[in-house]
Amino acid sequence: MQEEIVIIGAGQAGAQMAQSLRQGGFEGPLRLIGDEPHPPYQRPPLSKKFLAGDIGAEGLWLRPPAFFSTNNIDLIPNTRVVAIDRAAKRLNLENGSTLSYGKLVLATGTYARRLPLAGADKQGVVTLRSIADVDAIRESLKACNRLAIIGAGYIGLEVAAVARALGKEVSVIEAQDRVMKRVVSETVSSFFATLHLSHGIDLRLNTGIECLQGESAVSGVKLTTGEVIPAELVLIAVGAEPNDQLAAEAGLDVDNGVLVDGCGQTSDPDIYAVGDCTRFYSNRYKRSVRMESVQNAIDQAKIAAQSLLGEDVDYDPLPWFWSDQYDIKLQIAGLSEGYDTTVVTGSPESHKFYVAYLKENQLIAVDSINAARSHMMARRVIGETWRDGLLPEA
Numbered sequence: 001m002q003e004e005i006v007i008i009g010a011g012q013a014g015a016q017m018a019q020s021l022r023q024g025g026f027e028g029p030l031r032l033i034g035d036e037p038h039p040p041y042q043r044p045p046l047s048k049k050f051l052a053g054d055i056g057a058e059g060l061w062l063r064p065p066a067f068f069s070t071n072n073i074d075l076i077p078n079t080r081v082v083a084i085d086r087a088a089k090r091l092n093l094e095n096g097s098t099l100s101y102g103k104l105v106l107a108t109g110t111y112a113r114r115l116p117l118a119g120a121d122k123q124g125v126v127t128l129r130s131i132a133d134v135d136a137i138r139e140s141l142k143a144c145n146r147l148a149i150i151g152a153g154y155i156g157l158e159v160a161a162v163a164r165a166l167g168k169e170v171s172v173i174e175a176q177d178r179v180m181k182r183v184v185s186e187t188v189s190s191f192f193a194t195l196h197l198s199h200g201i202d203l204r205l206n207t208g209i210e211c212l213q214g215e216s217a218v219s220g221v222k223l224t225t226g227e228v229i230p231a232e233l234v235l236i237a238v239g240a241e242p243n244d245q246l247a248a249e250a251g252l253d254v255d256n257g258v259l260v261d262g263c264g265q266t267s268d269p270d271i272y273a274v275g276d277c278t279r280f281y282s283n284r285y286k287r288s289v290r291m292e293s294v295q296n297a298i299d300q301a302k303i304a305a306q307s308l309l310g311e312d313v314d315y316d317p318l319p320w321f322w323s324d325q326y327d328i329k330l331q332i333a334g335l336s337e338g339y340d341t342t343v344v345t346g347s348p349e350s351h352k353f354y355v356a357y358l359k360e361n362q363l364i365a366v367d368s369i370n371a372a373r374s375h376m377m378a379r380r381v382i383g384e385t386w387r388d389g390l391l392p393e394a
């Protein structure tokens with residue numbers, strides 16, 4: 001009989017890992033343990049359609065509930081793993097019980113980064129990572145009129161768009177001089193800033209925060225200028241940190257993410273890790289990377305499953321990502337870091353264009369705005385030598 005595989009974390013990567021193992025012919029015992037009450041679900045709609053109320057929780061499920069029993073995958077919800085005993089190959093669960101494993105897969109994802117800000121512990125100060133978070137935010141939004149969002153990254157801007165459509169007064173406060181600065185060029189930042197301003201968002205760039213004000217509940221955000229932005233709800237959307245504590249405490253190699261090789265294997269040959277919680281060396285980018293995307297969760301899990309089943313694999317993906325804000329779809333192919341030239345095709349005014357990023361005449365990334373064909377094409381051609389006119393009209 002094949003030895004038991006246990007996956008910790010029933011999210012995007014964990015669910016994919018379980019499915020790929022079964023599809024790849026693994027017939028041994030397979031457990032998928034998650035600390036949330038739900039079956040594995042997609043997170044991208046949390047800050048989009050689910051927050052807007054356009055879809056219910058069932059619309060988030062990654063697989064139909066029967067999928068797990070049909071495929072003989074023992075899905076164990078509401079269960080948190082608190083320690084890994086590598087010598088005994090045993091897990092300690094929060095409920096006091098233990099579980100043994102033959103091979104272990106960590107798919108523990110990330111948690112929302114908090115800010116060391118005075119007042120951040122007040123009622124009405126929230127982060128967004130899970131269904132439970134959105135349920136609470138939706139409930140608060142019903143009773144409040146003014147929302148302040150700290151951080152103009154994807155999640156902050158997506159929530160701003162939804163809240164505005166719900167008729168709320170929304171302020172977005174960003175320390176940097178432009179929105180989504182970490183991931184897109186000035187052209188794209190400027191397009192999205194204009195978009196949000198045109199929808200009535202109070203966008204504050206280059207803005208520092210002194211503290212969050214209020215008695216037990218938050219009532220406003222005090223800026224370093226002394227100005228107070230009134231808000232009954234404050235969303236902190238300043239990025240995420242990897243859930244790598246379990247791995248670190250078990251003595252695995254960890255460096256802002258569980259370190260894995262191109263097979264998804266950690267420093268312990270019996271333990272793999274996949275998805276947002278991992279960091280790996282990318283030959284493509286000549287540095288270690290930690291990715292937070294559906295693409296990475298799915299592709300890395302597929303590769304690691306193949307490796308667990310004995311295949312020779314090496315993971316070095318072309319990353320891609322998307323974000324929906326109002327009626328605009330931003331799709332990103334590749335990482336644009338280090339570009340020396342940008343080429344804009346189409347016009348931002350028409351809300352349909354793309355920006356190609358080149359480094360030493362090589363196409364390295366493309367941001368497509370309402371230009372899905374360019375995005376798909378970009379994913380195919382990046383890595384080949386850039387030639388003028390290789391991409392289609394926006």
Ligand code: FAD
Pocket residue numbers: 008009010011012013014033034035036042043044045046047079080081082107108109110128129130155243246274275276277291292293294295297320321322323324
């Ligand atoms: P997760 O999906 O986070 O799953 C990890 C699971 O492990 C969680 O359920 C967690 O509770 C559980 N867990 C952690 N520790 C333990 C433990 N000790 N015991 C048991 N269970 C544990 N990506 C895109 O590509 N496009 C988007 O538009 C996009 N939008 C997003 C919007 C939001 C609001 C968020 C939060 C994320 C978004 N992402 C998007 C990112 C994407 O959702 C993640 O990259 C993806 O979910 C990563 O999958 P994962 O399985 O690694 O982690």
